[in-house]
Amino acid sequence: xxxxxxxxxxxxLADDQLILGHRNSEWNGLGPILEEDxxxxxxxxxxxxxxxxxxxxxxxxxxxxxxxxxxxxxAPQFHCCQLVELPIGEYDFSLxxxxxxxxxxxLRFEALGQSSYEPLAQVARKLKGELxxxxxxxxxxxxxxxxxxxxxxxxxxxxxxxxxxxxxxxxEKTEQEEAIIAEGIFIGEDALKxxxxxxxxxxxSQTALQMPDLQILTxxxxxxxxxxxxxxxxxxxxxxxxxxxDPTADW
Amino acid sequence: xxxxxxxxxxxxxxxxxxxxxxxDPEIPVLSLVxxxxxxxxxxxxxxxxxxxxxxxxSGCPAMDYMQRDVERVLHAxxxxxxxxxxxxxxxxxxxxxxxxxxxxxxxxxxxPPPVYNQVLDLDILEYATCPYCxxxxxxxxxxxxxxxxxxxxxxxxxxxxxxxxxxV
Amino acid sequence: MYGGGNTFEAPVKADGLENEDPILLAExxxxxxxxxxxxxxxxxxxxYRKQLIRMIEQHAHSEIIGSLPxxxxxxxxxxxxxxxxxxAKVQDEVGHAQLLYSAAETLGKTREQMLxxxxxxxxxxxxxxxxxxxxxxxxxxxSWLIDAGAIVNQLANAKGSYGPYCRALDRICAExxxxxxxxxxxxxxxxTGTPTxxxxxQEALNRWWPAIMTFFGPADKMSTHTEILMRWKVKxxxxxxxxxQFLDMYVPKIWELGLTLPDPNLHKNxxxxxxxxxxxDWEDFKRVxxxxxxCNKERLAVRRAAEENGAWVRRALLSPQAKYVKPLA
Numbered sequence: 001x002x003x004x005x006x007x008x009x010x011x012x013l014a015d016d017q018l019i020l021g022h023r024n025s026e027w028n029g030l031g032p033i034l035e036e037d038x039x040x041x042x043x044x045x046x047x048x049x050x051x052x053x054x055x056x057x058x059x060x061x062x063x064x065x066x067x068x069x070x071x072x073x074x075a076p077q078f079h080c081c082q083l084v085e086l087p088i089g090e091y092d093f094s095l096x097x098x099x100x101x102x103x104x105x106x107l108r109f110e111a112l113g114q115s116s117y118e119p120l121a122q123v124a125r126k127l128k129g130e131l132x133x134x135x136x137x138x139x140x141x142x143x144x145x146x147x148x149x150x151x152x153x154x155x156x157x158x159x160x161x162x163x164x165x166x167x168x169x170x171x172e173k174t175e176q177e178e179a180i181i182a183e184g185i186f187i188g189e190d191a192l193k194x195x196x197x198x199x200x201x202x203x204x205s206q207t208a209l210q211m212p213d214l215q216i217l218t219x220x221x222x223x224x225x226x227x228x229x230x231x232x233x234x235x236x237x238x239x240x241x242x243x244x245x246d247p248t249a250d251w
Numbered sequence: 252x253x254x255x256x257x258x259x260x261x262x263x264x265x266x267x268x269x270x271x272x273x274x275d276p277e278i279p280v281l282s283l284v285x286x287x288x289x290x291x292x293x294x295x296x297x298x299x300x301x302x303x304x305x306x307x308x309s310g311c312p313a314m315d316y317m318q319r320d321v322e323r324v325l326h327a328x329x330x331x332x333x334x335x336x337x338x339x340x341x342x343x344x345x346x347x348x349x350x351x352x353x354x355x356x357x358x359x360x361x362x363p364p365p366v367y368n369q370v371l372d373l374d375i376l377e378y379a380t381c382p383y384c385x386x387x388x389x390x391x392x393x394x395x396x397x398x399x400x401x402x403x404x405x406x407x408x409x410x411x412x413x414x415x416x417x418x419v
Numbered sequence: 420m421y422g423g424g425n426t427f428e429a430p431v432k433a434d435g436l437e438n439e440d441p442i443l444l445a446e447x448x449x450x451x452x453x454x455x456x457x458x459x460x461x462x463x464x465x466x467y468r469k470q471l472i473r474m475i476e477q478h479a480h481s482e483i484i485g486s487l488p489x490x491x492x493x494x495x496x497x498x499x500x501x502x503x504x505x506x507a508k509v510q511d512e513v514g515h516a517q518l519l520y521s522a523a524e525t526l527g528k529t530r531e532q533m534l535x536x537x538x539x540x541x542x543x544x545x546x547x548x549x550x551x552x553x554x555x556x557x558x559x560x561x562s563w564l565i566d567a568g569a570i571v572n573q574l575a576n577a578k579g580s581y582g583p584y585c586r587a588l589d590r591i592c593a594e595x596x597x598x599x600x601x602x603x604x605x606x607x608x609x610x611t612g613t614p615t616x617x618x619x620x621q622e623a624l625n626r627w628w629p630a631i632m633t634f635f636g637p638a639d640k641m642s643t644h645t646e647i648l649m650r651w652k653v654k655x656x657x658x659x660x661x662x663x664q665f666l667d668m669y670v671p672k673i674w675e676l677g678l679t680l681p682d683p684n685l686h687k688n689x690x691x692x693x694x695x696x697x698x699x700d701w702e703d704f705k706r707v708x709x710x711x712x713x714c715n716k717e718r719l720a721v722r723r724a725a726e727e728n729g730a731w732v733r734r735a736l737l738s739p740q741a742k743y744v745k746p747l748a
Contacts, residue, residue, distance in 0.1 A: 028493065029483070029486060029721055032730075032732035033736075034513055034516060034520070035392065038395050038397070038510055038517065039394075039395040041506060041513065042396075045399055046308065046399065047310070050309055052503075053339075122340060125342055126309060126339045129342075130399075130419065132419075133395070133417075136373050148735035148736070148738045149735045149740065151735070152738075235494070238495055242496070242497040245619075248613060249615065251501065251608075277593060277596075278593065279593055279596070310503055310506075310507075311507075312500070312507045313507075315504075359593075360586055360589065361590075383586070397513075397517070398510070398511060398594070409459075410460075411525055412521040
């Protein structure tokens with residue numbers, strides 16, 4: 001198996017989950033209703049659990065321990081897309097990000113369930129069951145709010161328009177793309193994107209929201225190769241804050 | 252002093268009985284065996300015991316404590332060499348919760364997870380039975396409860412919220 | 420998670436009871452004396468309803484406000500293991516608030532009303548959350564000792580007379596027991612760690628001890644007469660009883676870890692079996708309850724911002740155009 005290709009894919013998957021997990025956790029105490037504090041917190045926990053499982057796979061392939069990999073790298077060494085690092089903003093943005101992201105993740109892990117790399121396939125089959133709940137949650141709220149007051153519809157539409165270019169960054173290919181597909185590790189970003197578009201359209205069509213023409217949008221790329229927004233490094237510093245008080249300690 | 256047991260004096264059913272003592276840290280009436288996270292116990296030639304476990308939810312912080320409790324209980328029964336293998340080979344789902352476990356959950360005030368066939372359709376969440384009054388006149392409030400494994404429901408009959416161990 | 424609301428009692432007098440039907444009242448009291456639970460649709464005196472709402476509501480508020488200081492440590496928690504436990508704990512707390520608000524709603528006050536009374540200062544929450552948590556060690560102290568105090572309180576109240584509250588408390592206590600394990604684990608880890616970690620833990624404990632000593636509310640000799648609440652099994656243990664029980668269970672554990680407590684007078688009187696200590700500063704306690712603590716404004720500001728920023732969502736959910744979506748659909 002092509003290890004470089006495999007690791008490249010695993011880093012992208014793990015970093016996305018790790019960073020969005022942290023962002024989701026910031027909704028504690030701030031949600032519009034208590035149920036949403038809890039929902040975002042649950043999804044955050046799941047996502048951190050997912051990233052840990054993926055870092056463990058990397059560890060088995062010779063990379064450092066999960067805690068070291070997750071909490072000691074700096075922004076340029078991260079492979080997450082820029083979508084996940086944006087601050088939580090208002091609820092409409094976080095909801096739309098969650099909707100666009102989790103549809104992609106569910107489809108991604110469904111496909112990975114067939115991966116030629118069996119350890120990854122096993123993890124993927126496990127995570128799929130949890131992700132189903134995330135998508136269910138996103139769909140429920142997008143359908144509810146997306147067909148309610150003018151105010152809510154306008155907010156969601158604005159967030160959708162703003163977020164879609166970042167969401168397209170989820171499907172940014174790396175130089176390993178061909179190898180990943182050729183080895184049967186993953187179906188590839190283009191195939192995933194096609195499934196994703198169909199999947200989100202099916203939900204949006206049940207709301208008053210308009211899906212912009214994806215062809216004319218410019219995807220926000222760069223995250224997969226270490227180019228990030230100004231928001232990532234401060235989050236990473238926060239994540240490492242306690243470790244840095246005494247780097248010799250076991251925390 | 253506890254006698255040191257070896258593979259010749261203990262067998263799998265005995266070990267499983269011992270493991271009944273290990274409970275879910277947040278649901279003190281449910282053993283790990285009944286929860287379905289202990290998938291197998293293998294006696295090893297060197298007298299050690301290998302316990303094969305699979306996590307419920309990948310982000311569940313209780314898994315860590317469950318592992319340690321398994322070790323502690325087996326040590327207490329004189330098994331010196333305990334090995335734990337966490338694997339996703341046979342991923343956990345709620346159909347693995349035993350009948351005994353379901354009953355324990357209900358008595359604890361948690362609606363047990365509905366059993367499903369092969370593919371889980373989440374519409375099943377709408378049909379929870381209230382663990383307090385057995386009414387099916389209930390509705391799901393949110394698929395995310397206080398812990399990862401629960402959804403929140405409301406019973407129109409006895410007018411209170413209840414939690415369900417949610418199907419996965 | 421935190422403090423059942425026996426910390427803030429309004430003066431309770433049995434007046435108003437003369438307006439209750441004496442036969443129903445006698446029957447009600449007899450049921451409680453027999454150990455039966457009162458359910459939402461049963462008859463109950465207005466005073467019982469009012470006191471229970473106050474108590475459950477304060478408990479629920481304590482859960483959501485209590486989740487704020489610990490919540491800020493989720494992103495900063497060192498490492499996966501601690502982070503996931505911290506996250507799960509904070510989420511449990513909000514989940515408990517949800518269960519508790521629902522239990523209070525069975526008595527006739529809506530969650531919206533309760534939350535608005537929290538923001539406008541009409542109803543209170545556990546005073547300990549008006550103190551800051553400047554380091555990771557402070558968060559560990561809360562996880563262990565504040566939760567421990569809460570359990571003492573809640574185990575007692577779980578034997579009370581109101582069915583929905585007792586059932587909620589049973590569930591909550593089981594989860595709290597897990598938090599306690601986690602908290603103890605985290606404190607032990609720090610207390611037996613590097614010199615930096617040990618220093619952080621000792622300093623955090625010194626900061627929190629005075630607040631912990633006030634956690635169960637004023638001494639019985641100065642608190643309001645609560646005989647009727649005890650008879651109705653609304654309140655199940657006195658403040659002093661809870662405090663003594665807590666000290667008995669946890670002071671030895673704290674000392675075992677090589678940590679000290681910042682009260683030279685703290686010791687157990689072997690003759691009486693009672694713990695003796697420097698009387699907490701109850702004047703300061705009152706001042707903080709009444710809004711002048713280090714973090715009161717900050718905590719309520721977060722809550723208020725959440726309410727304001729989320730108002731459009733709640734409006735949308737109520738709108739008649741909102742497509743009714745089964746939570747699943």
